[in-house]
Amino acid sequence: MVEPGSAAAWRRAAAEAAAATSDEDALELVELFFFAYRDFVGDADRLLGKYGFGRAHHRVLHFVNRRPGLTIAALLDILRITKQSLNRVLKQLLDADFVEARPGVVDRRQRLLYPTPQGAKLARDLAALQSARFLKVMDGLxxxxxxxxxxxxFAMIDSDERERVRAHLACAKAAGGAP
Amino acid sequence: MVEPGSAAAWRRAAAEAAAATSDEDALELVELFFFAYRDFVGDADRLLGKYGFGRAHHRVLHFVNRRPGLTIAALLDILRITKQSLNRVLKQLLDADFVEARPGVVDRRQRLLYPTPQGAKLARDLAALQSARFLKVMDGLxxxxxxxxxxxxFAMIDSDERERVRAHLACAKAAGGAP
DNA sequence: AGATTTATGTCAATATAGTTGACGTAAATA
DNA sequence: TATTTACGTCAACTATATTGACATAAATCT
Known part of the structure; x- marks a missing residue:
């Protein structure tokens, strides 16, 4: 492929082969990311269906379980949805006794969210499904x-969001959420 | 942390430190994947909004641009949605002249989908946004x-889906879709 | 103490993206 | 000719999100 005598062409090819990621490679990564995420959420979707829940419920339950005592505001901040949208899903989880809300002790306006025992179990089962995929993948790597x-x-996350994600992970770890 | 005199504990700790992925690590990966995907699609969402399109349009436009001449059936197979759902967004893309459908030459029942010039441009712009994120990430790694x-x-994709994804990528590469 | 801000709830209307089910049509194939 | 295949379409419905307006109780400021 490299024409003899063309130093520039050779240098270009060598540089590409060495390290750089080409546009075509990047496009492939975009598609791999799409397919990987599709299958990743598919696992949980099937289990959620048995309870009449959807992805929205999963996200709420997951973060409540991971950070017990989470406030509504903190949850809205993580999920990036409106309170009206959250409220519908949250109410269903409260009614079905998968999540419990207790008034805040320091600020009684706040509602601190906790998983109930069955909520914690479902959250663990869902997390186990998704963790299993990762464990299998990592084991094969x-x-x-x-x-x-x-x-x-981590690098794929918006740079101005990374600190918040890091804080969330540290917070979840400290709380010992659903290990 | 390692109690002196406990060979078993030492071996366990050493094994973990060496290679294994713990359940806590897996949970972190689950969350990182969630945040990474959230930001990844966010890029495109903003551009799509300017055209009055959504993610559904993006996916259709992307795969049509990537594999010009794609049939409806092949598209349904990739997207995993019903034809009724596809039809609504596809019709909008056809009406807005971002995608064009030509009857198949070998089988005239088929509608072969092609991007129009402006469709190809939007697809490229969207892909450029998402590729840019990958290129930046890879460059920093x-x-x-x-x-x-x-x-x-690739390993994150369902094992029984990997062959199809591989075939899609090969097909797209051969077609020279939107490089 | 009274005014304001904050945390949250709620009603209503709307949009987007998906579903199932039923039926239709033209072209390929047995 | 009969059947299957590839696709289109009408209708009703669900899930998830939005914007905008208004309500309430608790905290905080002046």
């Missing part, structure tokens, strides 16, 4: 590549 | 980790 996957995902 | 990201995403 060469050890050196494992840290890369996590680094890669 | 150590060279050794770059291949890992692609491998990782």
């Amino acid at each position: 060469p050890p050196a590549a494992r840290g890369a996957a996590s680094e890669f995902l | 150590p060279p050794a980790a770059r291949g890992a990201a692609s491998e990782f995403l």
